[in-house]
Amino acid sequence: MTMYTKPLPDPTIETKPFWDYCKKHELRMQKCAQCGHIRFPPGIVCPKCHSMEAEWVKLSGKGKIFSFVIFHYVYNKAFKDDVPYASASIELDEGPRMMSNIIGCKLEDIKINMPVEVHFEDITGEFALPKFKPELKNRGKNLKPTAEV
Amino acid sequence: MESLKNKVAIVGVGYTPQGRIPGRTAMSFHVEAARNAIEDAGLKITDVDGMLTQPPGGDTRIAPWNIAQQLGLRLRFGSQQSAMGASAGCMVLHAAAALIYGLADYVVCTYGESPLGGGSGPGTYGGGRGDNAAFGFYGASGGYALAAQRGIYEFKTGPETWSEIAVAQRKWANLNPMAMMHDRTMTDEDYYNSRMIVEPFRQYDICQVSDSGRAFVMTTAERARDCRHRPVYVMGVGQDHPSTDIVQADFMTGPIGAKVSGEEAFRMAGVTLKDIDACEIYDCFTYTVELSMMGYGFFGPGEGKAFFANGRTAPGGELPVNTSGGLLSEAYQMGFTLLTEAAVQLQGRAGERQLGPVTRTKEPEIMLVSGNGGVLTTHSTVILRR
Missing domain, CATH: 2.40.50 (OB fold (Dihydrolipoamide Acetyltransferase, E2P))
Known part of the structure; x- marks a missing residue:
C-alpha cells in the first residue's frame, strides 16, 4: 500500500466521535434527545431547541x-x-x-x-x-x- | 433604531500600487492606504482618532494600534473587524454609529494584503476548509461553485449569464488605468475559452487576488463640509448574515443576505431600486453578482441572462455595475474595492471611467454598494449619495 499523502481529517473534540465511528464504517450523527433533530456538523447544542443532550445515532x-x-x-x-x-x-x-x-x-x-x-x-x-x-x-x-x- | 441617513459621509479614499508587488508586507499596504486616504480628505495627522481594520486572513497582528503607531495616530475608537467580504459595508455602519455618538471625529477604515508577493500568507483562497480538505474540497471557489451548480439546476443559470457579467466588467477595467486587467480585453469567446477551474466555474468566473491596500475616511456630515473633496453621504446601511456553511446552506440559490440587508438599507435611505443610478456589487465570482442583484430585486431567478444582455451593465449601459472592473478585473481589496469606487464616482473623480457623459451613462446621484463574505455567509448593503 502506497503512503497516503492527501490531507487527513482534523478532528476537534466535537467532531472526533464522527470520525471514530467512520473508522468502524458507521455513519453516525448527533440526534437531539429533546426534539429529535439530527444535526451536522457536530456541536454542543441543538440549533433547533438548544438542548445540550444528544445521542450519536446510526444513519x-x-x-x-x-x-x-x-x-x-x-x-x-x-x-x-x-x-x-x-x-x-x-x-x-x-x-x-x-x-x-x-x-x-x-x-x-x-x-x-x-x-x-x-x-x-x-x-x-x-x-x-x-x-x-x-x-x-x-x-x-x-x-x-x-x-x- | 435612529436613522443614520445623511448624518455621516465618506470624505477620502486611499489607494496603493496593486498587482503582483514583491517586497511589501500586508501591513505596509494598510499603512500606505490609510496615509493616502487621510491626505485625500485634507486632514492633519492629529485629526484622525478612529480606525477600523480588516485583518487579511484573520492575521491578528494587523490591528488598528499597530497601524496607528506607524502613522503617528492616537486613537479614541478602534477595532479589528471582519465579516470577510462584507466588512467594508459593516464598517460604514459601525463608524457611523461611533461618529454620531461622538466616540470619534474621523474614522479611517483599512484593508491590505500581499498573497502574491508573499508578504502575508493567509492562505485563505486556496486553503481547505476544515475536514473538507480531506475530500479535496478547496478554496472559496469550491464553495461558490457548489452553490452555482445548484443554481444551474434550480433556475437554469450558467455561463450564458456569467459571461455577460465578466465581459461587461472587463470593459470597465479597460477604462481604468489602475486595474490589473486594464490592458487586456475580454470577448465572449475568451470567456468560454478560459480554463475550467472548479466546474461549473471557468477562470473568468473567478476574481483575481492582488497585493494592495485600500482605505477610506468617514466623518460627520457637519465636519465633511470642510474636507477637501465633495462629501459622499451615507443614506442607508444594512447587514444580514445567513451564517451557515455552504455545504449545509439553504440559500445556495438565494435569497442571500442581499435581500434583508437591502430592505433595511433602502428603508433607511427612503429610496427604491428605481433611484439607483449605478451599482458596485461584490463580485468574488460572477454568480455572486447574479445572486446579489436577485436578492435586491433587480430581476428574478432565471432572468439574469436577459437582464445582463446587450451590455446593460457595461459602459454606455442603462445600469452600470462594477465600474472599476470590480474584483473580477480591477483588483482584490475585498469590499473596499467596491465601496471606494462608489465614492469616487459620486465625487466625479473617476477619470476615463467616470459615470456621466464620458461613458455615455447617467450622471450618478445615488449608488448601491453590496458586500458579501464567506461563501454567501455574510452580507452588507450601503446606499450612498453625492
Missing part, C-alpha cells in the same frame, strides 16, 4: 446529491493524479447534509438528486473517509462503475 448511509462540483484545478498537489474529481454536498435521508466525494461512476453521469449510498474508504490506520456511490439499483448502463475513481 442509513443513503441520501442524494444536493449539489456537486468538479475540481479541474489542483489546489493541493496530493490531488494531482485525481483531477478531475467530484466533491459534493450529500443530503442524507435523515436530513443533514455533509461534504463528500462521488465515486464509482463517470463524472458526466453525476446529477443533482441522484440517489447515493455511503462507501467507507480506509485511508490510514486511523481514518476512514465516508464517500458516496450511486445506489446499486441505480447503477444502470449509464452509470458504469469505474475501477478506481
Whole structure:
C-alpha cells in the first residue's frame, strides 16, 4: 500500500466521535434527545431547541446529491493524479447534509438528486473517509462503475 | 433604531500600487492606504482618532494600534473587524454609529494584503476548509461553485449569464488605468475559452487576488463640509448574515443576505431600486453578482441572462455595475474595492471611467454598494449619495 499523502481529517473534540465511528464504517450523527433533530456538523447544542443532550445515532448511509462540483484545478498537489474529481454536498435521508466525494461512476453521469449510498474508504490506520456511490439499483448502463475513481 | 441617513459621509479614499508587488508586507499596504486616504480628505495627522481594520486572513497582528503607531495616530475608537467580504459595508455602519455618538471625529477604515508577493500568507483562497480538505474540497471557489451548480439546476443559470457579467466588467477595467486587467480585453469567446477551474466555474468566473491596500475616511456630515473633496453621504446601511456553511446552506440559490440587508438599507435611505443610478456589487465570482442583484430585486431567478444582455451593465449601459472592473478585473481589496469606487464616482473623480457623459451613462446621484463574505455567509448593503 502506497503512503497516503492527501490531507487527513482534523478532528476537534466535537467532531472526533464522527470520525471514530467512520473508522468502524458507521455513519453516525448527533440526534437531539429533546426534539429529535439530527444535526451536522457536530456541536454542543441543538440549533433547533438548544438542548445540550444528544445521542450519536446510526444513519442509513443513503441520501442524494444536493449539489456537486468538479475540481479541474489542483489546489493541493496530493490531488494531482485525481483531477478531475467530484466533491459534493450529500443530503442524507435523515436530513443533514455533509461534504463528500462521488465515486464509482463517470463524472458526466453525476446529477443533482441522484440517489447515493455511503462507501467507507480506509485511508490510514486511523481514518476512514465516508464517500458516496450511486445506489446499486441505480447503477444502470449509464452509470458504469469505474475501477478506481 | 435612529436613522443614520445623511448624518455621516465618506470624505477620502486611499489607494496603493496593486498587482503582483514583491517586497511589501500586508501591513505596509494598510499603512500606505490609510496615509493616502487621510491626505485625500485634507486632514492633519492629529485629526484622525478612529480606525477600523480588516485583518487579511484573520492575521491578528494587523490591528488598528499597530497601524496607528506607524502613522503617528492616537486613537479614541478602534477595532479589528471582519465579516470577510462584507466588512467594508459593516464598517460604514459601525463608524457611523461611533461618529454620531461622538466616540470619534474621523474614522479611517483599512484593508491590505500581499498573497502574491508573499508578504502575508493567509492562505485563505486556496486553503481547505476544515475536514473538507480531506475530500479535496478547496478554496472559496469550491464553495461558490457548489452553490452555482445548484443554481444551474434550480433556475437554469450558467455561463450564458456569467459571461455577460465578466465581459461587461472587463470593459470597465479597460477604462481604468489602475486595474490589473486594464490592458487586456475580454470577448465572449475568451470567456468560454478560459480554463475550467472548479466546474461549473471557468477562470473568468473567478476574481483575481492582488497585493494592495485600500482605505477610506468617514466623518460627520457637519465636519465633511470642510474636507477637501465633495462629501459622499451615507443614506442607508444594512447587514444580514445567513451564517451557515455552504455545504449545509439553504440559500445556495438565494435569497442571500442581499435581500434583508437591502430592505433595511433602502428603508433607511427612503429610496427604491428605481433611484439607483449605478451599482458596485461584490463580485468574488460572477454568480455572486447574479445572486446579489436577485436578492435586491433587480430581476428574478432565471432572468439574469436577459437582464445582463446587450451590455446593460457595461459602459454606455442603462445600469452600470462594477465600474472599476470590480474584483473580477480591477483588483482584490475585498469590499473596499467596491465601496471606494462608489465614492469616487459620486465625487466625479473617476477619470476615463467616470459615470456621466464620458461613458455615455447617467450622471450618478445615488449608488448601491453590496458586500458579501464567506461563501454567501455574510452580507452588507450601503446606499450612498453625492
